[in-house]
Amino acid sequence: MATKLTPMMEQYLEIKSRHSDELLFFRLGDFYELFNEDALIASRELNITLTGRPTGNEERTPMCGVPFHAAESYIETLVKKGYKVAICEQLEDPKAVKGIVKRDVIQVITPGTVMTENGNDARSNNFLALFYMVKEAWILVFSDVSTGEVIWDRVSQDNISQIYDSLSMYRPAEIIIPEGTNLPQPIIDFLQNQFNNVVLSPFSSFECASDASRLANNHFQDMGLMEEDVLAALGFMLLYLQDVIKTEIAHINYVHQMDVGNRLILDTSSLRHLEITHNLRDGGVKGTLLDVLDRTLTPMGARLLKQWLESPLTDISTIQRRQAAVAELISRNGERCEIQSYLDCIYDFERIVGRIETGSVSPRDFTSLRESLQVLPHIKQLLKEFSGLSLTSINERINNHADIYDLLNRAIAEQPALTLKDGRVIRDGYNEELDELRSLATNSEVWLQKLEDKAKEETGLKLKTKYNKVFGYFFEVSKAQIDKVPAYFIRKQTTVNAERYITPDLKEFEIKILSAKEKIIALEQQLYQDLRNQIKGVIKRVQETARALAELDVLASLATVAYESNYICPNIVMNGQINIRDGRHPVIEKFLKREVFVPNDVLLNHDDDEFMLITGPNMAGKSTYMRQVAILMIMAQIGSFIPAREATISPVDRVFTRVGASDDISTGQSTFMVEMKEVAYILENATSKSLIILDEIGRGTSTFDGLSIAQAVVEHICKHIHAKTLFATHYHELIPLEDVYPRLKNYTVAVKEKGKDIAFLRRIIRGGADRSYGIHVAKLAGLPAQVLKRAEVILESLEEQNPDTDDLNNRVMTAESTIKYAKPSIDTDGFSNLFTHSVVDSLLAIDVNTMTPIEALNAIHQLQVEARNGGGK
Known part of the structure; x- marks a missing residue:
């Protein structure tokens, strides 16, 4: 035999059926209660006690709850974990209703629409996104409901990488998918792999696209002419927000298009590799460019x-x-x-x-x-x-x-209560009626004494003011004085020795004093609402x-x-030149404790210095140098000063980076596959106005495969793209490309050698490197001594047994013409790789024993001039 549910549970289930995707906070007295599966989830996520309640079922219904006055923090916790919460309130006063109280959902709080003070990171936007498909394009809408900003863009359906870039930049907490729109699986995979707790919200509306367009046109009245499909996308977003927030949203009024044509585009890879606003370690701000600025x-x-x-x-x-x-x-x-x-x-x-x-x-x-x-x-x-x-x-x-400030100054108490229900929010003196009610509530004894004194004076009676729960406040008069009681005294009770009376003034006082607290709360709420309405305008x-x-x-x-x-203002020009003297990496410079950051120059243009081919050992600073160039460009293009001695910079349209090794375990892609996909994206999208940063292309496969890919990439950029490029590599065989491509220049990292010990000077200089110093780097990393000694023996053996090593440096590797690869000759003895050979020769020719002090000073001055000229100073 089926059991009959309680009226309360029937009401709950009816409301829950309309909010199956949300956790329903169901108001019961002073608590929000959750039942069934909602209770199990909330109990687990909030670490609160799970209980049960008899609701007409054979078994007790799982239940848990939180106090309504403290619910905000619990709701924020659930929303941050990716849940939606529906707030079901009592719409009637339980004291005035017999039977079940009318209830309904007054608001749905989602990750993209949370508005509470602590619900969002104050220093970051909280964007909600909408994807709307039209013909062969996507209309993307990003809205921060808390600030009222709306950004939209039109993206071709086959340009999925641009969608990834937009998602990486705005990092939405929730994505609305209108009925009839289906997100491609690659986008869903990207969202799940890149973001935590992002919520996909399918949205069905009774409104058609034309109705949605009219809604948007009426809401955003001053945004000028706009295509109908864009208006429809904006309209569907507004419909969703109306359905969820269930109140006015006129503050959402700042709408603009994503200005792709006038901004430097940073794709997903560049934002990640350069650590502009989120670091690679834990996704936080520490150690990013944002952290510095x-x-x-x-x-x-x-x-x-x-x-x-x-x-x-x-x-x-x-x-x-x-x-x-x-x-x-x-x-x-x-x-x-x-x-x-x-x-x-x-x-x-x-x-x-x-x-x-x-x-x-x-x-x-x-x-x-x-x-x-x-x-x-x-x-x-x-x-x-x-x-x-x-x-x-x-x-x-x-x-x-000034008008709003004056209003708030007059209306709001100096230190109001945390919530309106606690009272004392409206300042004394703002409203006469409220002041009187407060005076009654706080000075009732004084008021009562005044009434008693007034009655005594008018009647000449010796009376006392008393109170009981049956009759309330009354005047008590002894029987000996009954003949003197005036007609407006109304008898309420007779006792053995006295008569009890009320008067119109006393009754009015009683009504006021007994209802003062409720009236104060109601009046404060009314005044508070009036204040809110005045500011809304x-x-x-x-x-x-x-x-x-x-x-x-x-x-x-x-x-x-x-x-x-000590940053300087870069000179912004349009001639395609990037010339930075003594540039410094702003993030590394800030966090260096015991060392001085070594500055470096960069010269890139479309004349003779379009491509920098950088060779040299690991740990010497190649990656830092290349990242530094990209970061200084970004700083310059937001209008910031930059850490350098001087700089002339032409803005670039995009910054592409392929730096560091990473894999994508979630999609089963190896490090090399990720690298090749990123390189393919760069080669497909880069233009002559772009800046490309490539680090160790081809290292994830065999030597010959990697070398072939690296050279092919270099040649493609030099012949077809002509982007300003920094290309770091361990393939020294690429060094002779400088003789083939006049805009390609070799650079290396200066190294000081003394026997088997080396020191990385972290200075980028002209020329190529002939060694990778891998064993030296391993030594610096702390490999055991026996391992290092064995590695040296093996290296010597391989070099002796591989007769093709030198041939590798002289083989033909281009399809169009032959390039003879001569092993580069770089003098790495002592500091000589920092200066020109003429300086060294001049120094060796000096006979210090026969020079006067002034001649020695002049000679040192001349050597310094030559060294500066040779070192690019």
């Missing part, structure tokens, strides 16, 4: 700096405007420091206004907004001293919002101020780092 003081600024680094500029005028702003902030060090002291007082009000719009704003959010607005006049006053276009534009975009202006402050914060951060680290 981030001296921002506001969460808005931190998020914007991250966006700048992941999407540098190619437009020279915009880069130069940023440079001018950084330079002016450096030159006015005192004003900059004062501006930053005020920026340090500003909270994340870009996200606060989002919570105001959606109704999740807390009292502390209002105080944070008030304190932020308080310093704006000081910042604007300081910015008047600056004349650069960027800084004057920022000052114009910052609004004092100006949210767009406040958001514009927040974005202007973010830009100011980033520019000040770049200026601070440049000032403290």
